[in-house]
Amino acid sequence: MNLLKIEGLRVFFRSGDKIVKANNSIDLEVTDNEIIGIIGETGSGKSILGRAIMTLLSENTEISGKIIYRGEDLLSLSESRLRSIRGKSIGIILQNPSAALNPVLSIGDQITEIFRYHEGMSKQEARIRTAGILEMVGIDPDRMGEFPHQFSGGMKQRIMIAMGMAFSPELLIADEPTKGLDPETKDNIVNLLRDLVRSKNMSLILITHDLDVAEKMCDRIAVMYAGEIIEMASISNILAEPRHPYTQVLLASLPDKGLKSIPGESPGLSSLPSGCRFNPRCIYATDKCKKDHPAMLLTEIGTDVRCFLYDGGQD
Ligand code: SF4
Numbered sequence: 001m002n003l004l005k006i007e008g009l010r011v012f013f014r015s016g017d018k019i020v021k022a023n024n025s026i027d028l029e030v031t032d033n034e035i036i037g038i039i040g041e042t043g044s045g046k047s048i049l050g051r052a053i054m055t056l057l058s059e060n061t062e063i064s065g066k067i068i069y070r071g072e073d074l075l076s077l078s079e080s081r082l083r084s085i086r087g088k089s090i091g092i093i094l095q096n097p098s099a100a101l102n103p104v105l106s107i108g109d110q111i112t113e114i115f116r117y118h119e120g121m122s123k124q125e126a127r128i129r130t131a132g133i134l135e136m137v138g139i140d141p142d143r144m145g146e147f148p149h150q151f152s153g154g155m156k157q158r159i160m161i162a163m164g165m166a167f168s169p170e171l172l173i174a175d176e177p178t179k180g181l182d183p184e185t186k187d188n189i190v191n192l193l194r195d196l197v198r199s200k201n202m203s204l205i206l207i208t209h210d211l212d213v214a215e216k217m218c219d220r221i222a223v224m225y226a227g228e229i230i231e232m233a234s235i236s237n238i239l240a241e242p243r244h245p246y247t248q249v250l251l252a253s254l255p256d257k258g259l260k261s262i263p264g265e266s267p268g269l270s271s272l273p274s275g276c277r278f279n280p281r282c283i284y285a286t287d288k289c290k291k292d293h294p295a296m297l298l299t300e301i302g303t304d305v306r307c308f309l310y311d312g313g314q315d
Pocket of ligand 1: 244245246276277278279282283284285286289294306307308309
């Protein structure tokens with residue numbers, strides 16, 4: 001059985017008088033002990049996908065489809081059942097530690113609260129567990145009484161990893177865990193996260209705009225563009241033989257493999273073009289591409305791709 005299976009997920013929400021189509025027709029499977037990367041430019045919908053899996057979306061969100069975790073559809077569960085899954089079975093490392101950590105509470109208090117909330121531990125027990133996970137991520141437990149502003153960006157990210165992994169969840173979602181870090185700190189965080197996930201036989205969904213990070217960590221990659229997955233393959237296939245024109249341009253414009261902008265602009269999620277969403281920027285676009293929306297197709301090398309170039313000329 002898959003650990004996680006997402007079927008036909010749509011996430012829409014209203015912003016002013018516009019409908020933002022953040023995720024559309026998302027199909028994705030995650031197996032045990034797998035690290036899968038969700039990559040894409042800012043505004044491609046990848047962070048919304050992570051929050052949808054955690055069922056952490058705002059109330060004005062319209063969500064449909066299925067998010068099946070260990071046989072249960074998360075979208076049909078009660079809030080109390082979801083609370084027992086979040087954090088303990090599915091953990092999340094939120095983007096931007098400076099915003100995610102409470103500035104007026106010590107690190108120790110923020111982490112012990114997690115243990116007390118989920119497992120009803122005494123303060124003493126929770127502090128012992130907190131010391132253990134701080135040590136696990138390379139932070140001296142004696143710093144437990146310090147506040148977030150007393151830690152560097154890399155250290156704050158380690159604290160976020162500690163919080164996300166507090167219960168060794170079998171699935172972890174990490175949203176841009178290396179964003180804003182200098183190259184050396186980034187490498188340290190990549191190594192730490194990958195080694196912890198592998199040693200604990202967890203699965204990881206890594207949401208990133210950084211292909212270099214994805215290459216170092218992931219088994220498979222799903223490329224998102226304008227709210228949908230447009231290519232999905234093993235990391236080796238993506239790097240050696242990208243199939244979708246967007247992925248090809250993306251890789252070709254990466255001297256150092258940090259995603260850079262490519263000619264043209266991504267469409268806004270509230271003003272998507274008809275037909276293939278990439279058609280205004282695609283050098284291969286035909287009239288059909290401007291009119292019809294391509295479905296995901298399996299290519300001969302085992303890559304899934306959403307592009308008419310691979311449909312064998314079918315109408
Ligand atoms: Fe380009 Fe058409 Fe393929 Fe879209 S479907 S990526 S417009 S060739």
